[in-house]
Ligand SMILES: Nc1ncnc2c1ncn2[C@@H]1O[C@H](COP(=O)(O)OP(=O)(O)OP(=O)(O)O)[C@@H](O)[C@H]1O
């Protein structure tokens with residue numbers, strides 16, 4: 226028998242897509258999967274996240290058309306459900322928004338997809354490109370201020386299923402759009418691979434809250450690619466609430482002047498959960514601000530990774546870029562690898578980065594107990610306060626409340 | 641109220657309390673004075689239940705119960721309150737929110753009903769007015785960004801909210817300006833009743849002009865070495881501690 230690579234064995238049951246974003250995207254993806262294999266921990270980008278367990282799975286793409294609801298949607302402003310990588314329910318009409326499945330997109334629309342992502346280096350991007358059966362193109366009309374929050378509900382269901390999906394969001398000039406992406410799973414050995422691209426035009430604004438709530442045997446790999454034009458604002462909040470293995474690759478290219486880029490993340494890990502947040506903020510243009518705040522609480526034998534890279538290119542004068550990662554370890558067996566990185570090639574800039582990992586402040590616990598609070602309440606109040614700084618970055622109150630309640634429910638906190 | 645008998649305690653094999661005796665009855669106010677490092681805060685911490693210290697001998701009876709057997713929170717629920725010498729900051733934890741939880745946990749422990757939102761707000765209003773604590777401060781994160789004096793005032797505000805049987809004030813007067821001192825003293829006096837008691841740790845007799853103690857004790861080298869009435873504080877203020885050390889040395893001979 227021919228000696229095939231791990232990635233080829235992994236993909237052996239997958240179905241090639243009928244969708245092609247660009248004339249070469251399929252060929253490039255195939256080529257990548259032919260020549261690259263699953264990265265090992267010797268690769269810097271995957272140093273602290275093992276792919277061996279994922280690589281051993283033999284997954285299918287199972288088409289599901291009915292909906293299963295694990296977590297109720299937060300509002301009914303506009304919802305698209307995506308189950309196992311297939312669109313299972315479509316949004317109602319919303320003024321200012323055009324939502325089109327890839328199969329019905331124009332060539333001009335499709336040509337925007339995958340522009341800045343490096344298909345030749347990234348096997349997951351290749352898997353997504355070659356095997357996504359469906360995709361969604363969301364267009365926010367020029368100057369449209371979309372009311373309420375739009376929701377993408379990604380759900381994986383069944384056993385041994387692979388769920389790749391691609392989304393492209395074009396936020397046109399002067400428009401504003403608020404989005405929630407929710408990730409849930411029911412079943413065993415599910416691998417979700419949603420990739421979302423954002424093209425944020427001049428004076429446009431997008432805020433996006435990602436709520437990751439998969440289950441104890443699921444794998445979730447999210448990639449986000451954002452490109453910003455002049456005077457635009459991007460806010461991305463990622464909450465990793467449950468899910469056995471989660472990897473987030475978030476990449477922000479700031480091409481235009483006067484942009485705001487805010488990335489926040491909070492994670493609460495327990496048992497054997499593993500979460501890896503990799504972020505790249507690339508400042509190309511002058512007069513921009515980026516802020517990054519990731520905070521995590523780890524208990525049990527959970528492991529966390531934070532790797533944040535900020536590039537300040539030679540032309541990116543007068544920018545400010547701040548980055549911070551703070552972790553609290555609640556058990557001896559939990560661990561974090563945190564690496565904030567700054568690469569600065571411009572001289573007139575304000576940048577800072579920092580990383581802390583510590584225990585819960587026992588003096589604070591004692592203080593609260595000395596006022597009559599039980600030890601459990603005291604600990605949960607202090608941990609909630611630690612995470613609240615990130616939760617408070619969420620703009621919608623209903624989303625903030627949802628996250629808080631979810632954390633209370635899953636982490637046995639007192640409210 | 642509280643009876644401390646032959647208390648010995650150490651931390652990291654360092655002996656700090658070396659046979660301390662103190663009996664405080666309901667309705668009484670006791671002041672404890674003594675040189676730096678003599679063990680005053682250690683005593684307060686042990687009474688509040690801090691686990692860093694090991695009690696090697698002695699016992700403490702509080703309101704008929706073995707205090708040292710109780711958890712920190714149960715001591716608070718039984719009515720013991722410690723105003724810390726160095727109140728810590730707890731970012732993100734709202735002062736009034738945590739007090740409401742604390743008050744309700746205390747009530748639950750005592751088999752009482754939960755306090756209503758309305759009654760709680762009224763209580764906050766009344767007690768913050770009592771210690772003249774800005775209501776904005778009352779609802780901010782615990783002590784975060786508070787000045788030294790504001791932190792101390794916040795301790796007294798919390799004490800007033802929880803209405804303890806026994807209050808232990810550890811140098812609540814240090815760092816206070818004259819007005820704040822009067823306010824804090826006033827807060828303590830308002831809580832004074834035949835059913836309550838207080839232990840006031842201080843370096844300055846000035847506070848005792850406002851809160852008149854029934855007894856003044858000198859804690860030195862882990863023991864109460866001298867006790868007297870309020871005039872003892874005046875004498876200490878005037879003469880310092882050397883004469884007591886000398887007295888002790890000559891007694892030992
Ligand atoms: N956690 C600890 N670890 C080590 N030593 C300690 C600890 N707590 C107290 N000590 C020591 O015990 C002694 C008594 O300290 P304590 O704080 O009780 O003194 P104090 O009488 O309150 O002094 P002050 O008037 O300065 O507040 C000091 O020598 C102090 O260094």
Ligand SMILES: [Mg+2]
Pocket residue numbers: 680681682725810811
């Ligand atoms: Mg002290």
